[in-house]
Structure formats: C-alpha cells, structure tokens
Amino acid sequence: MSASQWRKAMNAGAGRTAWPKAAAAPAPPRAAAWPARGAATRGSARSLRWLGARVRARHVLVLLAVLAYPLLAPPFLTFQIGAQSLALGLIALSLTFLAGYGGMVSLAQMTVAGIAGYMYAIFATSGTDISLRWPWWLAVLLALVIATVCGTLIGWFSVRTEGIYTIMITLAIGVAFFYLVQQNYSIFNGFQGFQSVKSPRVLGVELRDPIPFYYLALFWSLAGYFGVKYLLRAPFGVALQGIRDNPRRMAALGFNVTAHRVAAYAVAGFIAAIGGILMVWYNGLVSPGSVGTSWLINILIIAVLGGMRHPIGPFIGAIVFVLLQNFAVDLVDRERFNLLIGGIFLIIVLFSPDGLLGWWAGGAARLRAASARGRWGRRVETGEA
Amino acid sequence: MTSLRQCMRMLAVAAVFAIVAGAADAQQVVKIGLLATLEGPFAAGGQDGMRGAELAVKERNGMVAGKKIEIIKASSDAKPDVAVNATRKLVEQDKVDIMVGPLSGSEGIAVKNYSKTQPGTTFINGSSGAQATTLQDPSPNFFRFNTEGAQWMVGLGEYALKTKNYKKMALIAEDYAFPYSQVQGFMTEYCKAGGRVTHKAWVPLGGKDYSSVIAKLPTDVDALLVVLGGADAVNFLTQYEQSGGNKPMVGGSITVDQTVLNFKGKRRESLLGTPSAGPIADSYDGAEWKKFVADYKANFKDGFPSPSLFAYVYYINMKAALDGLDAVKGDLSGGQAKYREALKNLKLQTPTGVVTLDENRQAIGTTFVTEVAAGADGVYYNKVVKVVPNVNQRLGMSKADFDKVGLGSRDVPNCP
Numbered sequence: 001m002s003a004s005q006w007r008k009a010m011n012a013g014a015g016r017t018a019w020p021k022a023a024a025a026p027a028p029p030r031a032a033a034w035p036a037r038g039a040a041t042r043g044s045a046r047s048l049r050w051l052g053a054r055v056r057a058r059h060v061l062v063l064l065a066v067l068a069y070p071l072l073a074p075p076f077l078t079f080q081i082g083a084q085s086l087a088l089g090l091i092a093l094s095l096t097f098l099a100g101y102g103g104m105v106s107l108a109q110m111t112v113a114g115i116a117g118y119m120y121a122i123f124a125t126s127g128t129d130i131s132l133r134w135p136w137w138l139a140v141l142l143a144l145v146i147a148t149v150c151g152t153l154i155g156w157f158s159v160r161t162e163g164i165y166t167i168m169i170t171l172a173i174g175v176a177f178f179y180l181v182q183q184n185y186s187i188f189n190g191f192q193g194f195q196s197v198k199s200p201r202v203l204g205v206e207l208r209d210p211i212p213f214y215y216l217a218l219f220w221s222l223a224g225y226f227g228v229k230y231l232l233r234a235p236f237g238v239a240l241q242g243i244r245d246n247p248r249r250m251a252a253l254g255f256n257v258t259a260h261r262v263a264a265y266a267v268a269g270f271i272a273a274i275g276g277i278l279m280v281w282y283n284g285l286v287s288p289g290s291v292g293t294s295w296l297i298n299i300l301i302i303a304v305l306g307g308m309r310h311p312i313g314p315f316i317g318a319i320v321f322v323l324l325q326n327f328a329v330d331l332v333d334r335e336r337f338n339l340l341i342g343g344i345f346l347i348i349v350l351f352s353p354d355g356l357l358g359w360w361a362g363g364a365a366r367l368r369a370a371s372a373r374g375r376w377g378r379r380v381e382t383g384e385a
Numbered sequence: 386m387t388s389l390r391q392c393m394r395m396l397a398v399a400a401v402f403a404i405v406a407g408a409a410d411a412q413q414v415v416k417i418g419l420l421a422t423l424e425g426p427f428a429a430g431g432q433d434g435m436r437g438a439e440l441a442v443k444e445r446n447g448m449v450a451g452k453k454i455e456i457i458k459a460s461s462d463a464k465p466d467v468a469v470n471a472t473r474k475l476v477e478q479d480k481v482d483i484m485v486g487p488l489s490g491s492e493g494i495a496v497k498n499y500s501k502t503q504p505g506t507t508f509i510n511g512s513s514g515a516q517a518t519t520l521q522d523p524s525p526n527f528f529r530f531n532t533e534g535a536q537w538m539v540g541l542g543e544y545a546l547k548t549k550n551y552k553k554m555a556l557i558a559e560d561y562a563f564p565y566s567q568v569q570g571f572m573t574e575y576c577k578a579g580g581r582v583t584h585k586a587w588v589p590l591g592g593k594d595y596s597s598v599i600a601k602l603p604t605d606v607d608a609l610l611v612v613l614g615g616a617d618a619v620n621f622l623t624q625y626e627q628s629g630g631n632k633p634m635v636g637g638s639i640t641v642d643q644t645v646l647n648f649k650g651k652r653r654e655s656l657l658g659t660p661s662a663g664p665i666a667d668s669y670d671g672a673e674w675k676k677f678v679a680d681y682k683a684n685f686k687d688g689f690p691s692p693s694l695f696a697y698v699y700y701i702n703m704k705a706a707l708d709g710l711d712a713v714k715g716d717l718s719g720g721q722a723k724y725r726e727a728l729k730n731l732k733l734q735t736p737t738g739v740v741t742l743d744e745n746r747q748a749i750g751t752t753f754v755t756e757v758a759a760g761a762d763g764v765y766y767n768k769v770v771k772v773v774p775n776v777n778q779r780l781g782m783s784k785a786d787f788d789k790v791g792l793g794s795r796d797v798p799n800c801p
Binding site: 079080195283290292294337338 | 424458463465466467469470473474477478491494498499521560561562589
C-alpha cells in the first residue's frame, strides 16, 4: 500500500466526526523544531500576565518605529518602500503560514492575491468599460470572498499531493490563471488588464495617498501577523503543525488531515486576498504581468529570504526585496543590476538556510553565549576578590 | 557573511546618499530620467532605445543652454506596475526634472496616469505606442513625439487597393491592443476607398499552430493582411505554404522584418512586392536619415547593423526634450510652464521629417509605405515606395467622426 493510499484510508476512517472532536478536545502534539506554545489562554487576568511575560523592549521599539516611520520618511520611502513592503509581506505571510507551519509550499498565493485584485477591478471603478462601478466596500467584500473561495479550491485540488508535486500543481494553476487573464477579453480585458483602478476615498481621505495607505497596509499587516501568531497557538494551528510533522500519526489520533490542510489554505487565501487588494490599490492597476510567473516566484523568494520559522520573516524578506529592487540599480551598472539582486539572494540562502531570521537566531545565540561567559567570568573574579 | 554585511552596509549608505543627493539643490544640472525595458521580452529593444536616447544627448555634447545634462536610467520588464514603480523612483526619489520613457504600450498608459499625480515634472514618451495614451483622458504633462500603431499604417490601405489592386482581403492578426490599432489604421483608409475585409482571424500572441486559422481562410480574397510579429509571421507563412495557400500578403509595421525577409521557403519569391508600412524604413534615402544611421553606427559598435525602431523613437523623444530645453534656455521655473509651452509649439526636426504636436500633445509625423524588393546581391529589403507626411492620430478624420468610430478593436472598424 503506497503512502498516499494509506493516508486516504486513514482519512476515510477518521471521517467527518473528527472535526468537532479535534476542535473541542485538542491533543496538542509538540512540534519538534518549532515548539508550540500550548493551548489558548482564558480569562483577562491570565492574558494580561501572559502579555507582560511576552512583550519585550524590542517589540515595543519595532512597533514604535513602524508607527513613526511615515512621519520621518519622505513620501517616496513611505509609499514605495514602506507600504509596498508591507503589502508584499502580507502575501508572503500567507505562504509562510502554509509552508512553514503546514508543510505545503504553494506557488499560487500570488494568484489568489491577483484574483482579489482582478475582482476588485471588475466590481469597482477603473478606466475600462468592463468594470461594474459598484461601491468600493461591496467590491472589496466580493473580492475577498471570491479570492478566499478560490484559494480554498486551489488547496482542495493540491492537498492530496506532497512536496514537489504540490509545487508543480500550484505552479500549473498559477500559470493557467496567467494565460486565462491574458487571453480572456470579455471579463479580464486580456493583455491590457485594468488601468487606473480607483482606490476608495473614505471620510475625505484619499486612501492611496502615501501616509493613509501606509497605515492601512500597516494595520492589515499587524492584523495578519498577530492573527497568524494566535492561530498557531490555537488548537487548529497546533494540529496543523502536528500534521506537518507526521500526518499519518495525526490521522491515527483522529484528526482529519485533509480538512485541516484545506482549512489552512482557506486562511492563507484570505490573508493573500487582503494583500492582493492592497496591491491593486498600491499599483492603481492590475494586468496579466501582476500574476505572471516572475511574481509567483518573487513571493517564494520573499518568504525564503526572510525565513519561515516565524511570521515576522516574510516582512523582513519583503523589506530586503523591495530595497534591492529599488536601489540595486544605483549601485552597479544599470544593465547588470539583476546580477546583484540574484547574488545577494544566493548569498543569503547559501549561508543561512533559514533566511535572515536564521542569522538573527544564530547571532542572538552567540551573543547569549558570550554574555553568559562574561557573567561567569565576572563571578569568578568577584569570588577571587 | 562579511561580504553580505558589507553589501547591506553599502546598500544603506547608498540609500542615505540617494536621499541627500535628491535633496541637494542642483542649479546648473538638468536631470533627465530615462526608462526602458532592460529585462524581459523587450530587453534587446530597450537597450537599443537607450542607445538612441544617448545619441541625442551626445549630439549636444551633454550640454543644453549652458546646463549639464544628467541622465539617470531605470529599467522595467514591460509590465505596467514595474514601469510605474521605476518612474516613481526617478521622479520622487532621484528628483528628475524631465522623464523620458517607457517602451511598451500598456506601460505608457500606466505612466501617463501616474504623470497626473506629478504636475511638477514633464513626462515625454519613450517608444510606447498605445492609441489610448493620448486619445483617452490625456494628461496635461505627458508628451509624445512619436506616431503610434494606427498612424504607422496610413497610406498602406490606398496603396494596397489602388496600386496593388487588392479589392477583397482577409485578416490574420494577434489579439491585443497594438494589432487592433494597426488594423484600424489600415482599414479606415482601405474601407473608405472601397475595399472590403471579408474575414477576420484574431490569434493569440505567440501562437505556434495556425492550421485551424488557415483552414477557415476564404479562397475568394485577393490578398491577406497579416499583422503578426516577425517570428509568428514566419510560422504562419510556413504553415500557409504547406497547406497550399497562394495569396499574396500585406504586412503590418513589425511583420516584414529581417526574419521574414530571410524566409527560405519555396514561396520565397512570392514575398517580392509585399507591401507594409511604418515610421522608419532602412532604405530611405533622405540625407537626414542617412546621417542618423551613420552616427548610430559610429557611436555604437555593439549596436544593431541599422538602428531599430526603438532606437529611433527614443532618439526623437529625447531630442524633443533637449530641443525644448534649448528653446527656453534651460528655464524650468514656474512649474515648467514655459518649457511645456515650448514643447507644444516645437517643430521638431527628425531624420524622417518635421514632427509637430496636436492638442492632446501627440505627434503628427511621417509614415513610409514600403515594398519588398531584391537588392543587387539577391538580398531582400524593404524599398520605400511612398512617403506620407503629416499623419495625425485621428487618421485624417474630424474629432466628431473619429469619436463616433472609437478606438480600434476586434470589431472596429468593419467592412465585410
């Protein structure tokens, strides 16, 4: 009996009844490399204590820095560097969630984001007659729902595959969508796509202006970040990490492996859809190029670059990616700057398989070791005196 | 790891440097941003576009009205979002005074839309040729000194009908905006003069198999209008020949290129006399054009044997930017108002004749009708048979008449 047949049999055996059981009585199996943080906490006092124990100075510093950034930086750095990094980071976060915690590398996350972008452009207002010119909130709602459903469907198609086959099937779906939008004129306006897509104006504030857009992107990025962090500690996330590490055993424990995986795709699809709406507002347009193969790969690069061991990884990766995209051209010959971008990616991946987060962890560990040695040394000295 | 840290440090230093440089007041320097595609499908074309723009700067020895010209280059990959990001960096970060670019049609529309948010900068087109850029919702600070896809076909319709006597034609073209424009340019004139296009086949871009299209072609037409890129056109010709087709061909502006001229099939002879039209012609014998080609060859040893369309169009747009600066003695004050006025009234001397702008800041220029001929050594080339001056964007129609027809599409214009 092959592994996939075995798993199918196990899933069929576990049946639908496993769902409520799994949700009501979680049996959190500890992940080997990424220890889970136990079950969700209850009660405000406990959560306050929990907050106090977990918030460190560096968390507050980073939060203050990202909040104050647009007040200090010129509009270009706020919009093109800051806001774009956040929006791309949010899309890459959906991949980190799937790949880092679910063990499923999907190349179609940019496709889901692109579906959201296209749906917004179709329902809301753009320079093309195809657009239905419905109110923006309705367009956003529809775009999010449709993109999440598509993300779930993509998951449903690809969960029964593993490893390289998941990559292949999601790549195939992504490329198929690219050709669909490029050659369909009645709905997707083909090669041209949608130009001058209108972003909403809320309470007299043009959302696409650099500072409002930055805070909007920041809000959703924080929401995505904390949402994913919460989910990873919740029974669902713990079960997901268990499935990543040993799906057969989880099935034996009564978890519906397929359902958990599809649910993970649904969550990732929703996150990517929010990122997709932000990107279509950011660009003011959506065209087949926005969902082309290069962007499918770029999202993977961002996620790998930052590191998949923590939800902050994709945002760090996105910042490095966007900085390189914008400023590499100033450092070297204009016709060769892609060489520099590729070289830096190669160096990061070569020297740290865990991305930039791996460096951080390695550096912090060394620092702790050094300071421990220092304290021990001092104690010895005082002892002698 | 050290090398990476150094890289990151360099990056940080460069970022700071760029901010400082952007803030520094540059009195005696005029900064011009130059955007072309150095990546993606049009990388070779983008590189040649840059050569053309550089040639225009070299002709003035890098100076205009006593001010030094600083060119800041950027690259895109023919995608509109990438083009806008690159343009935004040049305008907002590098603080260029004038922006020249981009290369392809959908990029052009996106950059034109962006230009509306930057009224302090003057935007001049690179080589993008979408009709909509200047016809629909034009931007007051976006100028285009090159003619576009529809204008490039003017003169060909009459030539095909009157000189070649093709009264009924069938059409094979790629299914996107540029061929729509080309077909509109051809058919507007052809239909008006009494010709008929009885069958239209729109094929996907980069298609390889034309057998189903060829099977449906009507046999009672006099010729085929083929608006495909060069490589696709060779594929089509080969398959058309294999299926026993024998109709003569009329080509679009990018159809009868070197790949088609070097076509080795049995019907190679039938290519002789194939008419097409475009904004440049290699064999044009105007003195200005010959000088331009000689300058290009002398300056760029690594360039093409003859300047490409991209080199030429970037050249004239950059030349317009510099001639305009010269006309106002480098005065960019008052939100560049004087400069823009000068650009609007410019009578631009180009290697193919004088170019002026219409009320949408779109070029009115020259189109060449050419025909495939055999040179003395048996090599095929495009011989100029007709020069059509002063072609405007509405193809000689009044605004009201043109608006009634609208932009070219699958079904517009129509004369079955």
